[in-house]
Amino acid sequence: MLDMQHIIKVYRTDLVETHALRDFSVTVAEGEFVAVTGPSGSGKTTFLNIAGLLETPDGGRYQLDGDDVGTLGDDARAGIRNQRIGFIFQGFNLIPDLDVFDNVDVPLRYRGFVTRDRRARIERSLELVGLAARMRHLPSQLSGGQQQRVAIARAIAGDPRFLLADEPTGNLDSLMARQIMDLLAEINRQGTTIVLVTHDPELARRAHRNIHVMDGQVTDLKPYAARGAAPDAAVA
Amino acid sequence: MEIRPILSALLRNRTGALLVGLQVAITLAVIANAFFIIASRLEKIRRPTGIDTPNLIFAESEGYAPDYEHAATLSSDLALLKGIAGVVAVTSTNSVPLSGGGSANNYHATPDPKAAPIAGNYFEVNADFIDAYGLTLVAGRAFRAEEFTPVPANNDLPPVLILTETMAKTAFGAEPALGKRLYDENGKSGEVIGIVSDMQGSWLGNTRPGPQDLVFHPNGGFGKTWRYVIRVRPGERDRLLPQIEKALNGSGHGRAIIWVRPHEYWLTRTFRADRRMVVFLSTLVILMTAVTALGIIGLATFQVNARRKQIGTRRALGARRADIVRYFQLENGLLGAGGVVIGALLAYAASGWLTNAFQMPPLPPLYVLASALALLALGQLAVLWPARRAGAIDPAVATRTV
Numbered sequence: 001m002l003d004m005q006h007i008i009k010v011y012r013t014d015l016v017e018t019h020a021l022r023d024f025s026v027t028v029a030e031g032e033f034v035a036v037t038g039p040s041g042s043g044k045t046t047f048l049n050i051a052g053l054l055e056t057p058d059g060g061r062y063q064l065d066g067d068d069v070g071t072l073g074d075d076a077r078a079g080i081r082n083q084r085i086g087f088i089f090q091g092f093n094l095i096p097d098l099d100v101f102d103n104v105d106v107p108l109r110y111r112g113f114v115t116r117d118r119r120a121r122i123e124r125s126l127e128l129v130g131l132a133a134r135m136r137h138l139p140s141q142l143s144g145g146q147q148q149r150v151a152i153a154r155a156i157a158g159d160p161r162f163l164l165a166d167e168p169t170g171n172l173d174s175l176m177a178r179q180i181m182d183l184l185a186e187i188n189r190q191g192t193t194i195v196l197v198t199h200d201p202e203l204a205r206r207a208h209r210n211i212h213v214m215d216g217q218v219t220d221l222k223p224y225a226a227r228g229a230a231p232d233a234a235v236a
Numbered sequence: 237m238e239i240r241p242i243l244s245a246l247l248r249n250r251t252g253a254l255l256v257g258l259q260v261a262i263t264l265a266v267i268a269n270a271f272f273i274i275a276s277r278l279e280k281i282r283r284p285t286g287i288d289t290p291n292l293i294f295a296e297s298e299g300y301a302p303d304y305e306h307a308a309t310l311s312s313d314l315a316l317l318k319g320i321a322g323v324v325a326v327t328s329t330n331s332v333p334l335s336g337g338g339s340a341n342n343y344h345a346t347p348d349p350k351a352a353p354i355a356g357n358y359f360e361v362n363a364d365f366i367d368a369y370g371l372t373l374v375a376g377r378a379f380r381a382e383e384f385t386p387v388p389a390n391n392d393l394p395p396v397l398i399l400t401e402t403m404a405k406t407a408f409g410a411e412p413a414l415g416k417r418l419y420d421e422n423g424k425s426g427e428v429i430g431i432v433s434d435m436q437g438s439w440l441g442n443t444r445p446g447p448q449d450l451v452f453h454p455n456g457g458f459g460k461t462w463r464y465v466i467r468v469r470p471g472e473r474d475r476l477l478p479q480i481e482k483a484l485n486g487s488g489h490g491r492a493i494i495w496v497r498p499h500e501y502w503l504t505r506t507f508r509a510d511r512r513m514v515v516f517l518s519t520l521v522i523l524m525t526a527v528t529a530l531g532i533i534g535l536a537t538f539q540v541n542a543r544r545k546q547i548g549t550r551r552a553l554g555a556r557r558a559d560i561v562r563y564f565q566l567e568n569g570l571l572g573a574g575g576v577v578i579g580a581l582l583a584y585a586a587s588g589w590l591t592n593a594f595q596m597p598p599l600p601p602l603y604v605l606a607s608a609l610a611l612l613a614l615g616q617l618a619v620l621w622p623a624r625r626a627g628a629i630d631p632a633v634a635t636r637t638v
Contacts, residue, residue: 045635054552054632075556081631082554093549093634097245107553109238154553166635 001193002028008059009046020046021216033188035207036197043216044197052085052164053077082110086155090167092147094139101135104154125153145176163194181206242567253571256535260575263528265582268607270517272599277510286435288370291468292499293477294332299460301490307386309489310456322472325367327465330360330457331438335502338438340445344419345407354407355445357437360455368465376414376430379454386456393420394453398430402448529618536622547626548633557627564623572615576608
């Protein structure tokens with residue numbers, strides 16, 4: 001489904017050149033739940049940005065569902081983000097002036113769904129995350145966990161085949177984090193491919209596979225099951 | 237369309253939106269009325285005089301000597317002026333068109349003095365006045381030389397009169413005016429022997445008599461102060477003016493030449509206030525629209541900077557650059573629409589006050605509509621730059637934590 005080969009990403013300023021990804025290759029199969037781990041500055045978020053078509057690579061090849069998406073124009077990338085990819089952000093990224101319903105509606109409007117279809121999708125996804133009763137609440141009236149569930153509802157409302165989650169529990173306490181992970185696991189069971197970027201080895205352990213990134217390169221692609229009794233050692 | 241969510245977002249962040257909406261409203265109220273006043277003044281300034289203004293020179297003579305002979309002076313001056321090479325025609329006159337000073341009578345279409353009066357601005361002229369002013373004889377005939385009375389014995393209406401076309405309609409409606417008589421308050425009358433093309437009278441903007449309700453009397457007048465209309469060949473006015481002044485000053489007769497001026501002098505003087513008003517209001521319109529545009533740019537720029545993360549998130553969720561630009565244009569359009577609705581009400585309130593205070597005509601809806609459309613277009617133009625900046629925000633901003 002996701003196939004990156006020899007991806008390079010370099011950030012340049014007047015003074016500094018930072019090689020965020022170097023010869024970065026990874027493949028994610030349809031239906032997988034993959035955790036991407038690594039220390040701060042290792043390139044996890046850059047990988048996520050390129051995977052989610054938020055940024056373009058400086059070199060290498062990126063195929064999504066067999067399509068070469070690394071060189072697409074801005075509008076085409078926006079279209080793919082909207083139709084095939086769902087995003088879950090660490091800071092939830094809800095729009096504070098919009099209520100829960102309208103927040104979930106944001107990507108659906110760009111998709112061009114008719115009102116009735118949008119409403120059905122919003123209600124269904126909020127039902128799934130357990131917030132159907134809070135449709136007219138503003139984000140500020142919800143807890144952090146509830147806000148992240150709204151963000152998940154927004155990510156899945158358009159039925160994407162691919163969910164990218166960037167530290168989705170980073171701002172939550174452990175109980176809420178577990179609830180969110182349960183929710184993501186359930187979404188994955190229903191067939192959505194999930195790539196989860198996290199610092200947390202506990203969360204990474206719940207994925208089918210762990211991709212460890214260090215200095216812009218993949219250092220470990222083994223599934224946890226293959227690492228025996230001490231999976232955390234691989235991601236430390 | 238995202239109207240409902242944009243509206244609800246605007247309502248949750250009222251202050252900036254309210255201020256810009258109010259700015260649009262006040263600007264509309266001011267510029268709609270200003271445009272109307274500017275258009276009215278320009279129409280007044282540009283209204284044709286009906287006479288050969290570029291080639292007309294006026295001169296004023298005032299007798300001061302005890303032996304001053306008005307009839308003889310008049311006759312001598314007319315002959316002198318006609319003899320100057322380049323002069324096309326000359327007439328004596330009591331009034332300068334559009335100078336703001338003149339004479340008016342109440343005429344009647346019947347001998348009954350109780351009949352409804354017909355106000356007319358009368359000009360006392362001699363037989364050559366049609367050529368001298370550059371008018372056209374539309375019907376009937378001109379005054380004959382023998383019909384001119386240099387110094388009338390009394391204030392009665394002269395036996396023959398010439399009217400402008402407008403005055404003929406004012407006095408007699410659709411009926412032909414030629415051969416009819418106009419009466420004064422004492423029952424004395426004159427026969428209408430000619431109709432000439434319209435010209436502006438002594439006062440512009442009068443309602444009674446109307447600015448083109450003119451009656452010509454073939455008289456030389458009573459007083460010692462008198463004026464001449466001297467029409468010269470095209471392009472000769474400035475050359476001949478000092479020559480005419482010198483000739484009149486040198487002709488004696490125990491009188492002084494008070495002034496010799498081109499007709500344009502009075503147009504400049506008469507319309508000075510109108511021109512200043514046009515300049516002032518145009519400056520006001522430009523300043524207000526500029527301030528409004530800056531307000532819109534300022535608010536939109538602030539909103540873009542404050543919402544970078546939101547915009548990045550929208551981009552990440554699938555918004556194209558054009559969707560973001562459209563979002564800000566729509567937001568501005570809604571603000572502008574609210575502003576122009578309130579502004580239209582304010583414009584009519586201001587117009588009502590101007591009508592009551594200054595007898596101005598009521599503001600035509602076209603001006604409000606045109607001003608509203610202009611402000612909405614200005615808003616869209618003003619918001620375009622910050623909106624395009626918003627559209628250029630990188631979707632990767634959504635994943636940045638700082």
